[in-house]
Amino acid sequence: MTPVDQPNNPTPSHATIVLTVTADGEPASSIEQAAAILRAGGLVAFPTETVYGLGADATNPAAVERIFRAKGRPHSDPLIVHIAEPEDLPRVARDLPATAQALAARFWPGPLTLVVPRGAHIPALVAAGGDTVGVRVPASQVARALIRAAGVPVAAPSANRFMHTSPTAAAHVLADLDGRIDCVLDGGPSAVGVESTVLDLTESPPRVLRPGGVTLEALRAVLPDVEGPAPSPTTGGVARAPGQLERHYAPHTRLIVFDAQGSPALDAMRATAKAAHQAGERVGALLATGEAGALRDVLDVIEPLGEGIEDISRHLYAGLRTLDAAGVDVILSHTFGTDGLALAVTDRLRRAAGGMLTAV
Numbered sequence: 001m002t003p004v005d006q007p008n009n010p011t012p013s014h015a016t017i018v019l020t021v022t023a024d025g026e027p028a029s030s031i032e033q034a035a036a037i038l039r040a041g042g043l044v045a046f047p048t049e050t051v052y053g054l055g056a057d058a059t060n061p062a063a064v065e066r067i068f069r070a071k072g073r074p075h076s077d078p079l080i081v082h083i084a085e086p087e088d089l090p091r092v093a094r095d096l097p098a099t100a101q102a103l104a105a106r107f108w109p110g111p112l113t114l115v116v117p118r119g120a121h122i123p124a125l126v127a128a129g130g131d132t133v134g135v136r137v138p139a140s141q142v143a144r145a146l147i148r149a150a151g152v153p154v155a156a157p158s159a160n161r162f163m164h165t166s167p168t169a170a171a172h173v174l175a176d177l178d179g180r181i182d183c184v185l186d187g188g189p190s191a192v193g194v195e196s197t198v199l200d201l202t203e204s205p206p207r208v209l210r211p212g213g214v215t216l217e218a219l220r221a222v223l224p225d226v227e228g229p230a231p232s233p234t235t236g237g238v239a240r241a242p243g244q245l246e247r248h249y250a251p252h253t254r255l256i257v258f259d260a261q262g263s264p265a266l267d268a269m270r271a272t273a274k275a276a277h278q279a280g281e282r283v284g285a286l287l288a289t290g291e292a293g294a295l296r297d298v299l300d301v302i303e304p305l306g307e308g309i310e311d312i313s314r315h316l317y318a319g320l321r322t323l324d325a326a327g328v329d330v331i332l333s334h335t336f337g338t339d340g341l342a343l344a345v346t347d348r349l350r351r352a353a354g355g356m357l358t359a360v
């Protein structure tokens with residue numbers, strides 16, 4: 001049994017409507033139709049600049065409960081509340097620290113989630129029973145138009161089955177959730193490709209719980225004392241980000257990620273690919289486009305991610321899904337360092353590989 005195929009998940013029960021919209025949110029009638037589903041307590045998957053979210057009215061506990069059921073997600077993992085405008089933050093939070101204002105002014109709309117004290121209108125279910133709430137204003141015009149039209153804050157985790165690879169296109173959402181949700185708003189591929197940075201403002205100094213689309217360097221330019229993510233959520237006792245499981249974002253196929261770049265990484269991949277072939281296995285790899293030529297002779301399927309960390313981030317999850325569907329026995333990749341956006345990419349690769357990087 002795979003991690004995303006658990007017996008407590010209900011079987012598909014009804015048709016999922018697919019509505020296609022432009023990046024500007026046209027036609028408005030489709031946004032309005034999806035918003036009406038949200039207002040009625042239904043589930044709508046929608047594009048954001050990071051990944052697709054699975055949305056429900058954050059003020060309606062029955063609707064929020066449907067998110068957990070559709071994903072097969074445990075209630076111990078809190079949801080991010082999405083709002084259309086930074087000015088709406090006081091509607092979902094209380095006792096806001098002064099830092100929230102400065103960060104919102106600099107990074108919203110954008111891929112930054114602020115963990116702040118939870119407001120009275122947000123049910124405990126959204127926050128895994130806790131007293132805080134994660135909030136963000138997505139940069140996607142489609143997402144903001146949907147939230148505005150719904151007229152309510154929208155709770156939304158990534159629109160994948162629990163522990164599986166996050167979706168960066170409507171087709172990925174349907175592959176995981178067709179028949180389990182009411183609607184998918186298809187606004188094209190996500191531009192950033194990894195999830196938002198989650199920053200906890202309820203402790204001092206503020207700490208990054210999950211690296212993501214806003215870099216640590218950019219956060220420190222506004223708040224110099226921001227602490228980076230703990231090296232592993234299991235070090236130091238209690239996990240500080242409840243959803244940060246060491247195995248997460250995972251393809252079904254075995255994934256080996258070498259913790260190196262350049263020729264040491266490519267040499268390790270070559271040796272492993274050769275050994276796998278000798279054992280009769282088919283081998284796939286996720287590589288920067290410029291690296292593909294060096295290993296073409298020892299790989300069965302190559303998924304080029306582009307050049308530069310922004311391209312690699314944008315194509316990472318789609319590449320994992322493509323290789324997962326390609327029928328290979330093992331997928332090989334390597335880390336891309338820890339500067340800027342690479343911190344998030346390396347974090348996702350490690351978790352997708354079961355929480356472990358392979359030393360070279």
Ligand code: TXA
Pocket residue numbers: 048050051052053054077078079080111113115127130132133134138156157158159194195196197198209210240241242243244
């Ligand atoms: O980019 C994103 O953040 C996407 C899009 C859809 O907005 N959403 C997303 O949601 O990645 P999800 O549920 O897959 O991941 C949310 C992460 C989890 O690790 C969760 O534990 C953490 O944020 N989180 C949410 N609320 C929190 C809270 N109150 N305290 C601590 N961590 C929180």
Ligand code: MG
Pocket residue numbers: 157158166
């Ligand atoms: Mg997720």
